[in-house]
Amino acid sequence: MKTAFDERIGTALADSRLQAALEHLAFRFMTARNQAAADLPNWEELRTQAHAIKRHTIENLSTYLLQLEARVRERGGTVFWAEDAAQACSYVVELARARGVKLAVKSKSMVTEEIELNHALERAGIEAVETDLGEYIIQLAGEKPSHIVVPAVHKTRGQVADLFEKKLGLPHTEDVAKLTATARAVLRQKFLAAGMGITGANFAIAESGSIVLMENEGNIRFSSSAPKIHVAVVGIEKVIPRMADLAVFLRLLARSATGQKLGSYVSILSGARRPGEPDGPQEFHLVLLDNGRTRMLADPVAQPEGYASAAAGTVLSAGTAQPEGYATLRRQTLYCIRCGACLNVCPVYRKIGGHAYPWVYSGPIGAILTPQMLGFAIEPKLPFASSLCGACRDVCPVKIPIPEMLLLLRSLETESMPGGRWLERTGFRLWAWAMRQPWLYRLGSRAARFIPARLLAAAGPLACWRKTRELPVFPEESFRDWWRKRRAPPAGMATGRRP
Numbered sequence: 001m002k003t004a005f006d007e008r009i010g011t012a013l014a015d016s017r018l019q020a021a022l023e024h025l026a027f028r029f030m031t032a033r034n035q036a037a038a039d040l041p042n043w044e045e046l047r048t049q050a051h052a053i054k055r056h057t058i059e060n061l062s063t064y065l066l067q068l069e070a071r072v073r074e075r076g077g078t079v080f081w082a083e084d085a086a087q088a089c090s091y092v093v094e095l096a097r098a099r100g101v102k103l104a105v106k107s108k109s110m111v112t113e114e115i116e117l118n119h120a121l122e123r124a125g126i127e128a129v130e131t132d133l134g135e136y137i138i139q140l141a142g143e144k145p146s147h148i149v150v151p152a153v154h155k156t157r158g159q160v161a162d163l164f165e166k167k168l169g170l171p172h173t174e175d176v177a178k179l180t181a182t183a184r185a186v187l188r189q190k191f192l193a194a195g196m197g198i199t200g201a202n203f204a205i206a207e208s209g210s211i212v213l214m215e216n217e218g219n220i221r222f223s224s225s226a227p228k229i230h231v232a233v234v235g236i237e238k239v240i241p242r243m244a245d246l247a248v249f250l251r252l253l254a255r256s257a258t259g260q261k262l263g264s265y266v267s268i269l270s271g272a273r274r275p276g277e278p279d280g281p282q283e284f285h286l287v288l289l290d291n292g293r294t295r296m297l298a299d300p301v302a303q304p305e306g307y308a309s310a311a312a313g314t315v316l317s318a319g320t321a322q323p324e325g326y327a328t329l330r331r332q333t334l335y336c337i338r339c340g341a342c343l344n345v346c347p348v349y350r351k352i353g354g355h356a357y358p359w360v361y362s363g364p365i366g367a368i369l370t371p372q373m374l375g376f377a378i379e380p381k382l383p384f385a386s387s388l389c390g391a392c393r394d395v396c397p398v399k400i401p402i403p404e405m406l407l408l409l410r411s412l413e414t415e416s417m418p419g420g421r422w423l424e425r426t427g428f429r430l431w432a433w434a435m436r437q438p439w440l441y442r443l444g445s446r447a448a449r450f451i452p453a454r455l456l457a458a459a460g461p462l463a464c465w466r467k468t469r470e471l472p473v474f475p476e477e478s479f480r481d482w483w484r485k486r487r488a489p490p491a492g493m494a495t496g497r498r499p
């Protein structure tokens with residue numbers, strides 16, 4: 001059955017401008033990433049180290065989160081534990097209301113996209129302005145990011161020029177310097193007028209209670225230091241134990257994301273301004289967001305409700321069989337450092353772009369994260385939208401086994417269907433039975449030679465399958481016939497019975 005996902009894929013494939021933009025992005029970033037990785041002789045060792053640090057942290061998550069909370073509080077910050085998107089949004093909105101904030105500036109943050117914080121602020125009458133240039137462009141366009149790192153990758157220069165003309169009154173120009181200068185002038189006023197700055201965090205260091213933000217434009221530094229209040233909304237999986245661990249991730253993140261050795265600005269922020277300090281916010285609030293992450297961590301055996309969100313419809317019941325090692329694999333989804341490398345290398349993402357995916361997280365990481373956080377109901381075909389080529393696993397700086405995860409999710413999705421996929425199940429059962437009957441196998445392979453491939457393409461479930469695949473032509477002579485003619489078969493084979 002055709003779904004909204006199929007429709008969006010069709011639209012993306014027919015959009016020649018999008019196709020050009022995606023190809024350009026992938027080529028530019030992957031070339032730079034490959035070069036940056038090759039320049040580091042210990043690249044593979046760093047990936048292994050990063051994987052080990054993430055594994056250790058996720059296995060001891062509560063310990064490090066409590067340590068992080070204690071350190072932030074010691075430095076005068078406030079920590080709020082948000083169980084879900086509604087709690088996180090309501091905390092930020094209520095805080096803004098209590099402090100009389102009318103305008104908030106935001107840095108690029110996937111987690112605030114995930115909880116739709118901008119909408120919550122707007123509903124409360126608080127203006128929220130994105131300050132990353134790409135995010136600002138898509139906010140003006142009323143769209144969602146189409147890439148984790150490059151949110152406006154789908155927009156051409158001409159489209160941005162049209163947008164700035166319509167929304168900002170800038171006479172039409174495709175001069176990049178003029179476009180960026182205009183955005184800069186508008187945003188500068190917003191930075192100065194904002195009562196609250198909202199950021200995410202690339203990492204949160206338990207040992208020191210610091211958050212780490214990497215960027216290229218300086219807007220995060222401005223958002224987190226100019227307004228009186230700084231709120232950081234951070235997924236609980238972003239915690240790392242020690243400052244020393246940061247060195248590993250910093251070497252991997254920018255190289256994997258854009259091929260840079262390091263982002264232009266790396267800020268390590270440890271709370272609000274202290275007495276005697278010349279700048280910085282007066283208040284620092286850390287919102288630690290769960291929103292389904294602990295369900296991904298939980299032991300499935302000890303999880304009576306299944307893991308899918310109630311809103312999206314429960315997908316796995318208590319009785320659903322889960323393959324051995326599933327919990328271990330599932331946890332690795334939380335290792336992700338949102339570098340976007342798996343998107344750039346994915347042959348599917350490179351054709352359909354981010355907006356075809358059903359949620360804010362796109363590409364291979366989106367294909368494993370979305371079903372686990374929202375359930376399969378949002379798009380049952382998502383784990384199937386992959387060639388399983390393994391390129392995502394090969395570039396992932398923290399070595400997440402994405403193809404293995406996809407295979408598990410496929411099997412779980414099939415199990416979760418009422419009665420399973422009966423056609424598929426019945427077909428494979430019949431096939432398994434037929435393959436155990438030599439006479440039927442021989443008869444079938446003979447008969448297949450007389451069925452024109454055109455007929456197979458014309459109707460039935462194979463018609464859809466055949467649209468994108470070549471069905472091999474059956475040879476005039478089967479291997480068995482050929483074998484029989486060439487030499488006498490071993491005893492017992494001539495009759496088709498097992499020796």
Ligand code: SF4
Pocket residue numbers: 148256335336337338339340341342343365392395396397398399400
């Ligand atoms: S899954 Fe790996 S490659 Fe993909 S965004 Fe996350 S860290 Fe980067």
